[in-house]
Amino acid sequence: MQYRAEIIEHKKQKRIAVWYANDPRLISRFRKLDDAKWSASLGVWHVPDNVANRLRFKLRLDEANTVGMDKIAEIEAFKRYLNTKRYSANTVKTYSEALYVFLMFFNHKEVAKINNEDVVNFYSTYILEKQLSTSFQNQIINAIKLYFKTIKETSVNVDKIYRPKREKLLPNVLSKAEVKKILMAHGNIKHKTMLSLIYSCGLRRSELLNLKPRDIDSKRNLVIIRQSKGKKDRVAPLSAGVLELLRLYYRSYKPEFFLFEGRDAGTKYDERSLAQVLKQAVEKAGIAKPVSLHWLRHSYATHLLESGTDLRYIQEILGHKSSKTTEIYTHVSTKSLQNVKSPFDDL
Template sequence: MKWSAKPIIHKEEKRIGVYFEKDADLIARIKKLEDARWSQSLKAWHLPDTEENRILFKIPLQSLRLPSDEGLVQIARFKQWLRSKRYSENTINTYSEALKSFLVFYRDKAICEITNEDVIIYNNEYILKNNLSSSYQNQIVNAIKLFFRTILETKIEIDKIHRPRREKKLPNVLSKEEVKAILNAHSNIKHKTILSLIYSCGLRCGELLALQPFHIDSKRNLVLIKNAKGKKDRIAPLSRKILEMLREYYKVYKPTTYLFEGQIKGQPYDARSLQLILKHALQKAGITKPVTLHWLRHSFATHLLESGTDLRYIQELLGHKSSKTTEIYTHVSTKNIQQIKSPFDDL
């Protein structure tokens, strides 16, 4: 049985992707491993990126070795600096792990002697050789640039460190009919409300999980999204239909601290359970596309654009820092494309 495995970044989490042609025996063995998951979008199984799993799947352990003593000290300093700037714990972990990988590669070299050429060598000899993604490479570059801005007497020229060329992928968008089928698939009011709120407000998963009951302003028909990506607050319009749904949900579940709580009162709903809610909705709706929860956010933005909403308002609703990020939805909007007549029709 031929198979391959490599480190990946999946949904902002470091994982090991395992690729092979369908084999019942191998699937059964992988299912027994802790936190093994199937990804429809990757068409692969993936597991936590741990030393044990790397050994199991014969992946180089380079990134799990320790940096030099000097490297460990500097990583600790870097973490302190990030915390003092109030970066999120997710960003701190991502940047420090990325920097660790780089400093492990140069564990036998003094940090003050590292040059721009060393960054290029690392990209070629570690990232490209191990077939790591451009998004992971971009995280490394972000970490290196930010780290060396805080270190004096270095031979690194910050502005000359280049990022990998950005992949120009279009967002995945569902039709309104497909969204309606997904939102109506569940009879459970909690599951139905969760999916409906994500779509109707264009929420990220983390934003939904962080919502508390007082963030729903029923008098002004608004949802307050606190401390979202980039530590920014924003507001989203609250549909009257969603408000009625929320009131029905509230009567049944009576949440205390978070709007959507798990089995333990006062604790937020589990992110993995959100994925299961969507998975079951897709099965019930008969949709076989590899839909993720983020597709609902993309669909929200595209449907607004197609209904004539100004791009600047969509940018505000999504919480995008740059208008360029929002402009990508103009490439997937079908409003004008569908009006174009193909020359084939005149043949």
């Protein structure tokens, strides 16, 4: 990308102004950067002046930014620590990105001098002002706690970092008719098979994309999910109808390494492309709901419960560590509620 970047002062703050070709794709990428803003008066996009952005746009690091460079090194060391402890790739990515956000908030303050008061300040001036979710806040807390437990010099008392209460939200569930419309929407056998497998086995997105052909046990009608969340293997029953879809798909695409591969043979199918596949199916089905891939997993669990499947089996199939996680589906199941007669009918 051809661009020109320089340090400016805008509204009494140091910012990095970036000029580049008026390309919608570039603008879309730039807008995703943290605190990226457009200045109508200057006619330029600009971002905060910090070490990450100086490195991103190849600008000279001054003495004030050496603190930021130290933090970059700390985050890389933290990543290595997580990898040695065998955390999953997703957890390493999530924790390191969360820690990056936190440490870079205190751009010119040494890590050893960050204290609990700073943590509270981060909550109020970053998380609350931006109205970020409690799940994101919990990710930050997990990263902070784990990080400050691994370093020697710190002013943070980890035990005094509080955790916000999670919202008690019910899972989003589709009706069987809605699921059928979504699964039948695509004519493309690959797209149809991916969505059908997610629903029919209650898979997480990453679990589907990590599947290999050998994980389909057609003789026993099982799908083997290897080293998923919590580094556990488990099995899920495979529908006869989905097995036929898989056979048709396999004959057409002949995947080499992953069951569902990207454009290049042997490469994993892209997460964003899978989300787009679902989005297109939902639009074709005429369903006006913000359906995500996880909705299919929630719907599968709820439909199993409504058909009389024991909660313990559902827990095993979904790979939940605690039965309490699975019990949430009892709150959205309509099986018992349909038998409740409203007193309105007796008026």
